[in-house]
Amino acid sequence: MTSKKGIGYSVFDLFINTNVYISICAILKVEQTNHLFFLTYNRTVFYLFVFFATLCSYNFHWYLTPLTPSASPRIAWNHRYRRLLLCIYFITLLLSLYFAWQLRYHWLPLSIGVMATFLYSAPKIPHKYFSLLSKIAIGKTLFLTFVWMYVTTALPVLVADAAWTTQHTLFCISRFCLIYAICILFDYRDRDADREQGVKSMITWMSEKKILMIFLISLALFVISTVALYGESFSIFTIILLLIPGGIVWGLYNYARKHFTDYLYYFVLDGLMMFSSLLTLLFGI
Numbered sequence: 468m469t470s471k472k473g474i475g476y477s478v479f480d481l482f483i484n485t486n487v488y489i490s491i492c493a494i495l496k497v498e499q500t501n502h503l504f505f506l507t508y509n510r511t512v513f514y515l516f517v518f519f520a521t522l523c524s525y526n527f528h529w530y531l532t533p534l535t536p537s538a539s540p541r542i543a544w545n546h547r548y549r550r551l552l553l554c555i556y557f558i559t560l561l562l563s564l565y566f567a568w569q570l571r572y573h574w575l576p577l578s579i580g581v582m583a584t585f586l587y588s589a590p591k592i593p594h595k596y597f598s599l600l601s602k603i604a605i606g607k608t609l610f611l612t613f614v615w616m617y618v619t620t621a622l623p624v625l626v627a628d629a630a631w632t633t634q635h636t637l638f639c640i641s642r643f644c645l646i647y648a649i650c651i652l653f654d655y656r657d658r659d660a661d662r663e664q665g666v667k668s669m670i671t672w673m674s675e676k677k678i679l680m681i682f683l684i685s686l687a688l689f690v691i692s693t694v695a696l697y698g699e700s701f702s703i704f705t706i707i708l709l710l711i712p713g714g715i716v717w718g719l720y721n722y723a724r725k726h727f728t729d730y731l732y733y734f735v736l737d738g739l740m741m742f743s744s745l746l747t748l749l750f751g752i
Contacts, residue, residue: 483733484544485555486525492741493521496619496642499744503705504634506627509569513626516566517618523559524584526552531591539656541729576625583614608650615740616643634699637692641709644689648716649736651682652723656732682720689713708746712739 482488494514501510530553534546545552570577587610620642624635654670655678670678693709716739723731 480544483729484529484541484548485551486522486529488734489525489737490518490521492737493517493615493619495741495744495748496615497623499741499747500620500623500638501627502747503638503701504624504629506623506629508623508627512566512569513623516563516570519559519562519566520581520584520618523556523563524588526556526559528588528591530556531588533591539727539729541733570626573626576622580614580618580622583610583617586610587614608647608654612643612647612650615646632699634696634701637695637699640692641689641696644685644692645713645716646740648682648685648689648713649739651678651685652716652720652736653732655724656727679720686713686717704750705747708750709743711746712742715739715742 494517497514497517500506529542529545530549532542532545534542538546567577567581587607616639620639621635624631629635651670658670673681690710690713693706693713696709697703697706716736719736723736
């Protein structure tokens with residue numbers, strides 16, 4: 468019984484720590500964007516590009532993350548299996564380039580996403596010029612939030628050559644604010660490691676009260692922009708489904724600041740980014 472449980476946890480850790488789970492989250496968010504806005508283009512190629520690009524960027528990021536005294540179990544796992552992460556990185560890099568080539572006629576919007584993704588992980592590259600980026604306060608959080616919003620929300624619209632509307636703008640703001648609120652919790656968890664590595668994030672220099680204020684402002688803007696979609700032909704039921712993850716994030720704020728388990732952060736909180744996607748697909752909205 469114990470061995471079976473151990474095997475189950477090992478497989479689950481592999482699923483999370485090799486970034487397959489977060490890559491699936493990205494695909495589901497793209498699918499929700501396509502579904503809500505009736506986007507027509509070669510979705511299969513774009514899904515594959517996003518999936519492999521997410522795998523590539525996350526494994527590159529975790530491969531470069533050093534093992535520190537305050538490191539989480541996930542970082543320790545990554546350190547043990549660095550060769551696996553590096554192998555996945557190179558394979559998915561080639562696959563990402565292949566599918567990016569299929570989307571080459573949209574090279575400009577794709578390039579923006581690639582550059583923003585690189586800037587997020589660049590401070591971890593062991594070179595003095597890249598390490599300077601770690602001195603930019605709150606930079607890593609904004610880069611990560613922008614990348615997730617852009618790749619899963621704006622980029623599908625741009626690749627589909629759809630006319631940009633107020634709906635798209637509001638949906639981008641909604642997603643950005645929800646993801647930013649989730650990232651604040653991650654920054655709070657990572658604050659000791661960031662201080663050790665000299666990375667300046669918002670959490671490393673702001674007071675608890677200011678952090679809470681920014682968290683609440685982000686969630687308030689999420690609610691306002693999401694509700695505003697009702698005036699742009701979204702049904703009230705769709706609005707409710709979109710709002711549910713924000714309510715859960717708000718409810719988890721105090722708990723997540725005291726419990727730093729990897730499963731809470733890399734399964735539950737990461738999963739909340741795509742939770743409304745699952746709901747809209749489940750209910751066929």
